[in-house]
Amino acid sequence: MRKLLLFLVFCQVFANAQKQSTIFIETESFENKGGWVVDQQFMDVMGSSFLMAHGMGIPVEDASTRISFQKKGTYHIYVRTRNWSSQWSDAEGAGQFQLALDGKILAKVYGKDQANWAWTDGGEVEISKKEVTLSLKDLTGFNGRCDAIIFTTDPSFKPIEDTKKLSEFRNDYFGFDEHPRDAGEFDFVIIGGGMAGTCAAISAARNGVKVALIQNRPLLGGNNSSEVRVHLGGRINLEPYPALGNLVNEIGPDEGGNAQPKSYYEDDKKLDAVLNEPNISLFLNHHANKVETENGTIKKVYATNIETGEKINFIAPLFADCTGDGTIGRLAGAEYMTGRESKSVYNEPTAPEVGDKLTMGASVQWFSEKKETAVTFPEIKWGMDWNEAKSEEITKGDWEWETGMGLDMTLDFEQIRDYGMLAVYSNWSYLKNKSLNKAKFANESLRWVAYIAGKRESNRLKGDYVLIEQDLTERRVYPDGTAPTSWTIDLHYPDPENSKLFPGAAFKSIAKHIKIYPYPIPFRCLYSKNISNLMMAGRDISVSHVALGTVRLMRTCGMMGEVLGMAASVCKKENINPRGLYQRHFDQLEALMAVGVGNQDIPNTQDYNKGGTLMEIKN
Amino acid sequence: MRLISLCLLSLSFLSSDHPEKEDFVVAMENGGDFKVFAIKDSDGLIDNYRANIAAAVCEDRICYDVNLIFSWNLIGEFIDFEVLSREPLTKLDHVPFSPKDYQKLHSILRNQDLSFVRIPAEELVVKPEEPKLDGYSGATKETVKKEVIEGALYTCYTLWHIANGLVVDSIKSHTAATLKNKAMVTKIIHQKSQTHHYFLINHLSQKGYNENIVALLSLMSESKGYFSKNAFEKIPESLFESKLVQDYVIADYAELDYYTQKAILNKLEKVKHGPELSQFLLKQISLENTFQNQKLIALVLRHKERETFLKLVASLKINSIPISHENLKEIQKINKAYQINISELAKF
Numbered sequence: 008m009r010k011l012l013l014f015l016v017f018c019q020v021f022a023n024a025q026k027q028s029t030i031f032i033e034t035e036s037f038e039n040k041g042g043w044v045v046d047q048q049f050m051d052v053m054g055s056s057f058l059m060a061h062g063m064g065i066p067v068e069d070a071s072t073r074i075s076f077q078k079k080g081t082y083h084i085y086v087r088t089r090n091w092s093s094q095w096s097d098a099e100g101a102g103q104f105q106l107a108l109d110g111k112i113l114a115k116v117y118g119k120d121q122a123n124w125a126w127t128d129g130g131e132v133e134i135s136k137k138e139v140t141l142s143l144k145d146l147t148g149f150n151g152r153c154d155a156i157i158f159t160t161d162p163s164f165k166p167i168e169d170t171k172k173l174s175e176f177r178n179d180y181f182g183f184d185e186h187p188r189d190a191g192e193f194d195f196v197i198i199g200g201g202m203a204g205t206c207a208a209i210s211a212a213r214n215g216v217k218v219a220l221i222q223n224r225p226l227l228g229g230n231n232s233s234e235v236r237v238h239l240g241g242r243i244n245l246e247p248y249p250a251l252g253n254l255v256n257e258i259g260p261d262e263g264g265n266a267q268p269k270s271y272y273e274d275d276k277k278l279d280a281v282l283n284e285p286n287i288s289l290f291l292n293h294h295a296n297k298v299e300t301e302n303g304t305i306k307k308v309y310a311t312n313i314e315t316g317e318k319i320n321f322i323a324p325l326f327a328d329c330t331g332d333g334t335i336g337r338l339a340g341a342e343y344m345t346g347r348e349s350k351s352v353y354n355e356p357t358a359p360e361v362g363d364k365l366t367m368g369a370s371v372q373w374f375s376e377k378k379e380t381a382v383t384f385p386e387i388k389w390g391m392d393w394n395e396a397k398s399e400e401i402t403k404g405d406w407e408w409e410t411g412m413g414l415d416m417t418l419d420f421e422q423i424r425d426y427g428m429l430a431v432y433s434n435w436s437y438l439k440n441k442s443l444n445k446a447k448f449a450n451e452s453l454r455w456v457a458y459i460a461g462k463r464e465s466n467r468l469k470g471d472y473v474l475i476e477q478d479l480t481e482r483r484v485y486p487d488g489t490a491p492t493s494w495t496i497d498l499h500y501p502d503p504e505n506s507k508l509f510p511g512a513a514f515k516s517i518a519k520h521i522k523i524y525p526y527p528i529p530f531r532c533l534y535s536k537n538i539s540n541l542m543m544a545g546r547d548i549s550v551s552h553v554a555l556g557t558v559r560l561m562r563t564c565g566m567m568g569e570v571l572g573m574a575a576s577v578c579k580k581e582n583i584n585p586r587g588l589y590q591r592h593f594d595q596l597e598a599l600m601a602v603g604v605g606n607q608d609i610p611n612t613q614d615y616n617k618g619g620t621l622m623e624i625k626n
Numbered sequence: 627m628r629l630i631s632l633c634l635l636s637l638s639f640l641s642s643d644h645p646e647k648e649d650f651v652v653a654m655e656n657g658g659d660f661k662v663f664a665i666k667d668s669d670g671l672i673d674n675y676r677a678n679i680a681a682a683v684c685e686d687r688i689c690y691d692v693n694l695i696f697s698w699n700l701i702g703e704f705i706d707f708e709v710l711s712r713e714p715l716t717k718l719d720h721v722p723f724s725p726k727d728y729q730k731l732h733s734i735l736r737n738q739d740l741s742f743v744r745i746p747a748e749e750l751v752v753k754p755e756e757p758k759l760d761g762y763s764g765a766t767k768e769t770v771k772k773e774v775i776e777g778a779l780y781t782c783y784t785l786w787h788i789a790n791g792l793v794v795d796s797i798k799s800h801t802a803a804t805l806k807n808k809a810m811v812t813k814i815i816h817q818k819s820q821t822h823h824y825f826l827i828n829h830l831s832q833k834g835y836n837e838n839i840v841a842l843l844s845l846m847s848e849s850k851g852y853f854s855k856n857a858f859e860k861i862p863e864s865l866f867e868s869k870l871v872q873d874y875v876i877a878d879y880a881e882l883d884y885y886t887q888k889a890i891l892n893k894l895e896k897v898k899h900g901p902e903l904s905q906f907l908l909k910q911i912s913l914e915n916t917f918q919n920q921k922l923i924a925l926v927l928r929h930k931e932r933e934t935f936l937k938l939v940a941s942l943k944i945n946s947i948p949i950s951h952e953n954l955k956e957i958q959k960i961n962k963a964y965q966i967n968i969s970e971l972a973k974f
Contacts, residue, residue: 246852247885263741264769482851486884486917524851591948591974593917597888615741615769622851623820 027161028077031180034058034070034143034153035314042067043143044458046152047223047294047313049421051334053124054170055154055177056294056313057087060102061458062148064385064432069107071142076134076158084129085166086117087154091425093122098388101432102151107142108132118151126157126166134158149387150428150458177316187309187318191288193219195575196308196323198295201229202239202565203545204329205277206254210572210604212286216579219321220287221310223294224459227277229331231260231561233269234459236372237406240616241560242493245525250603251490255565256613257605263615265405266372266455293319295330298338304539305339325540325578325585327571332417333466333547341535342469347552355476357496357521357553366416366552367463367499368409368516371427373456375402375435375448382452386440390433397508398442399434402451406461409516412501416465424460430514431456463499463546463559470549471586472531479523479554487593488527489600490566494618495520496556523557524621530574530593533567534585542575542585544568562613573599650800652793654681656784662793664800665697671813672804674699675797679788683781685718692781700801700814701825702794704735707785717777727775734774734782735789742770742779743786750779802829811838815845820853827860835862843874847881854882858889866897876906884917891921904929908938913945920950927956932964939968948972 035045035056047056060067076082084106092101100119105112106129115129145151155177157166167173178184195211197204200222208220230237239259243252258280260273281287290310297309308321328335333343348355349362408431411423438448477483479496497520501513532549535541543549544567546559557563577588577595588596648661660677667673675698682689692715695708709715715723715731723731734740742750750770774782804810805826811834814826823845835842839861846854865871875890882890894903904926911922926938939957942949949957949971961968 247855262769267769484883484885488884590916594920612744614739614744617739 027159027164028080028082029157029159029161029164030074030076031177032072032074032141032156032158033177033316034155036316037070037072037143039071041070041143042145043070045313046458048424048459050294050311050313051296052170052418053154053421054174055316057152057154058143059150059152059458060104060143060145060148061150061456062145063453063456065148066145067148069142069144071140074139074141074158076137076139078160079134079137080160081131082134082158082160083131083162083164084113084115085126085157085159086129087124087126087156087166088117088152089124090119090122091150091152091421092389092429094422095391095426095429096389100151101147101149101387101389103146104151104153105144105146106156107144108134108139109136110140110142112144116146117153118147124154124170125168132158147385149385149432150425178318181316183311183316183318187320190219190290190319190321193217193288193321193323194579195219195325195327196321197221197327197329197571198308198310198335199229199327199329199331199545200224200227200291201329201331201545202231202255202259202561203568203571204229204327205258205281206565206568207327207329207544207571207575208287208568209254209258209280209284210569211575212284212572213604214573214576214599216286216572216575218284218287218575219290219323220281221290221293221295221308221321223292223313225291226274227281227291228272228274229561230461231272232277233272233274235370235457235461236266236269236272236455237370237461237561238263238265238267238271238616239561239565239613240494240618241562242491242525242617242620243562243566243613244611245491245493245622247488247527248491248597248600248603250605250607251566251569251600252562252613253603253605253607254569255562255605256611257609259562259565259613261612266374266403290319295335296338298335300339300538303340303537305335305541308335325542325575327575328468328541328543328547329545329568329571331462331465331546333468333543336468336535336538336541336543336547337466339538339541341538341541344467344469344473344551345465353473353475353477353551355551355553356480357476357498358551364415365413366411366465367555368411369416369420369423369427369460369462370406370409371404371424371431371457371460372406372408373404373431374454375451376454378450378452381449384436384439384453387432387436390436391429391509393433393437393441395443397434398437400438400442400444400447402448404431407502407515407517409463409499410514412499412513412516416462420460420462424458426512427460427514428456428458464552464555466547467550467552467555468541468543468547469536470532470534470543471536471589472529472549474528474532474548474550474554474558476551476553479526479557480521482524482526484527485529487530487589489530489533489570489596490563491525491527492558492560492563493523493525493620493622494557494560494563495522495620496553497618498553498556520619521556522619522621526557528558528563528567530570530585530589530596533571533574534589539584539586542571544571560618569604570596570600572604649675650796652677652791652796655787655791656681660788662796669809671807671810672700672801674705675702675800677793679785681784681788683784685778685780688718690716692785694785696789698789698793698797699822700797700817701822702797702801703821704789706732707735707789715778715781717775717781719777721777723775723778727778730775731778731782731785735786738790740773740786742773743783743790745770747780747783750783798825798829801825805829805831805834808837812841815841820849820851823849823853824856827857830860832862832864835860835865839865839868839870843871846886847878852885855885855889858886858893861893863893863897866893867899869900872899872903876903879906879910887918888921891918891925894925895921899925899928901929901931901934904934908934908941911938911941911945911947913947919947920953923949923953924956927953927960930960930963935960935964936966939966939971942972943970946972948974950974
């Protein structure tokens with residue numbers, strides 16, 4: 008009731024505002040994004056995707072769009088932004104920008120006020136034309152960010168700060184919730200276009216299943232895309248189903264290496280493979296963020312276009328959560344696990360005595376390139392305190408530039424990503440301007456810093472079985488084995504040396520490894536315990552924190568996807584859910600796994616980053 | 627010290643101990659060849675293979691000859707190399723290899739998981755846009771750098787391809803040809819490496835399986851991983867009809883892992899089996915064994931005698947074991963002769 012009243016009040020406020028002429032502009036919908044990038048990673052927390060000036064120290068090109076005013080006159084401007092660096096520094100904000108109207112720059116500088124997402128008062132402006140070009144002018148090149156802009160003639164107008172209410176207002180303003188578009192009916196809807204989701208989609212499609220693949224970035228590949236640049240790892244083509252992995256080989260990059268130039272990650276290879284499948288409908292730039300369930304079964308999944316804000320819905324008898332975060336499972340009410348289980352839970356030798364929320368972190372990788380002549384980099388005031396002892400005299404930050412352990416990988420993720428960038432910029436600024444060895448870095452230019460951080464762990468959805476350490480180390484192989492995991496149990500912890508220099512705020516990690524024999528992951532780990540039509544592949548499957556250490560490698564995730572696609576075809580044929588498949592028709596899945604789904608006639612290029620193993624190689 | 631003793635060993639290998647003709651010759655990818663000798667043990671069985679390698683290696687336009695002795699095991703896995711003391715390996719600018727470099731080279735030559743060896747030689751370095759006047763020909767790729775000895779990229783590359791190239795298949799073929807000799811098979815069975823055992827099951831002839839089946843079954847019982855599954859898949863079907871193998875199944879089935887059990891059931895589908903095995907398979911049908919039940923039921927149904935059939939139906943009823951459509955059809959077909967009540971059988 009209270010909600011309804013509030014809603015009516017808002018309607019009234021905005022109805023008045025409409026009369027008075029209020030214009031709401033989403034920056035991610037700008038026609039010309041210039042050098043600004045669309046960042047959707049935190050939209051479930053702060054309410055929207057936004058534009059960000061990721062210039063690595065060099066101001067990016069303007070973003071611009073045409074806007075129409077109903078009437079000329081004096082407008083008050085509000086800009087939803089934040090000063091992202093202020094949580095670590097009192098110095099002036101890192102990411103600053105201004106607005107321009109028809110090329111005329113307005114005085115107010117944004118990105119230097121409040122720490123959290125909120126509306127900054129931009130003062131008044133005289134609008135003398137009905138059609139105007141609005142531009143975002145980056146001033147620093149250091150990740151200034153702008154979510155939305157309001158122009159209003161209503162003197163009583165107060166922009167909404169509450170994220171949920173603001174989302175309701177946006178949907179109401181643009182009419183998105185009234186008529187979400189029906190994307191069509193599918194046999195199988197896969198959310199998440201990383202290696203797991205991409206392989207699941209192709210595998211299902213090739214087995215005669217009509218698939219929708221939803222991915223919240225413009226690219227496929229997830230952590231292996233050129234946005235994150237982590238190379239594939241783990242082994243394919245192993246017992247007991249050596250044909251699993253042929254698809255990973257088909258779409259996987261030929262060359263390995265973390266934080267390498269963009270071409271290494273062969274984004275087009277993955278995209279083309281999906282586009283070549285007539286049974287797949289691909290929805291790039293769509294973030295799934297709402298689920299309708301009935302009696303423990305998912306009926307509909309809704310997704311928002313990260314640029315236009317438009318909503319669409321998907322109906323299917325079967326869904327797969329390949330989001331990595333278990334987003335769909337959580338929205339549907341699936342049981343899930345987060346953090347480290349204590350020893351008492353599964354009696355795992357590597358588990359801590361007391362459980363906690365510690366997860367592995369997210370990597371913000373980077374590299375520089377050598378130029379013919381000297382290159383400058385700003386001496387930043389808002390960076391972390393740095394000195395010779397802290398200085399990392401390197402030109403590439405690999406996987407170990409990892410942050411966020413102990414924080415929430417969904418709720419705190421903007422802070423986690425930003426801290427990763429802050430560490431990179433702080434070190435680089437010191438190397439370029441103050442280091443005793445700065446001459447060595449004179450010609451080095453920061454070429455690439457990830458703004459899409461590479462997550463290792465967040466939520467794990469509970470299945471009919473939870474894979475644990477002893478299954479792997481004692482080789483407790485179950486009859487429902489599927490994709491083999493072969494990487495070591497590779498768990499990351501804050502780097503003790505880095506922790507000494509940055510107490511409680513390490514941005515580097517170490518890895519501890521326990522070698523295993525390749526182990527087939529039970530099918531019961533690949534579907535939800537309590538959501539009857541939900542499967543999962545990737546890092547959000549049903550494993551303990553310790554067991555996640557091995558299954559999270561992307562070739563393994565890809566093979567889980569291959570299995571999911573095959574399972575979807577059996578579910579479709581027999582009109583059953585995944586548990587029914589396990590109980591009555593597993594032999595059909597076995598037969599499909601034996602045959603495989605990838606092209607077996609192409610050379611195996613997946614020779615890099617296979618990882619240590621106890622396995623002896625066949626001869 | 628090591629170099630001197632190696633030098634003596636090498637000379638003796640090259641001259642006095644092996645005056646006889648080589649066993650086979652292997653061509654090198656960049657031209658030239660080398661002779662491979664099979665070295666025998668005191669029983670006259672091959673123990674390993676050796677070859678004197680003389681090849682030209684170029685590091686950044688400076689070329690020199692390397693002269694080494696390589697050795698491989700029975701299945702073509704590189705074991706070790708020996709260096710002539712008068713001809714030590716060198717890196718760029720003629721810097722001799724350090725003991726650490728030799729150690730690293732040894733681990734490189736034995737490693738099958740290296741990325742740089744899969745890259746064409748001309749792509750190992752990042753070429754500069756324009757050739758520089760000082761002769762600088764490009765930087766080693768980052769991913770490659772981690773795997774090789776600094777200043778000896780092409781030495782590592784060339785020697786790895788010699789050690790792990792065409793010679794491997796030649797050695798395998800040569801050893802495979804000796805598997806007619808039962809003593810050689812026994813020697814390989816006694817090796818502690820599973821890769822040798824995989825080599826054996828991949829290269830034994832039908833006759834070889836017949837002659838060595840007892841030892842092979844024993845090896846399977848003791849093996850780890852998926853070896854027993856693969857071995858059962860390789861055993862000729864005709865052998866599955868023998869009492870020896872069927873008795874082994876009855877005795878050891880319960881101890882075998884799921885995948886080996888499945889491989890056995892798949893083989894049994896293709897051969898005749900005796901009543902004892904049929905009785906045994908019937909006992910394996912249980913509610914806990916949902917994945918294998920239908921295969922087991924199908925196998926038992928191949929024996930259409932009344933007693934077996936009645937026992938099967940009774941077991942299915944008592945345990946409420948669901949039956950697949952195909953098996954139910956077969957039960958109905960057989961039951962035309964016996965006319966017992968099968969209406970209570972559970973269906974999928």
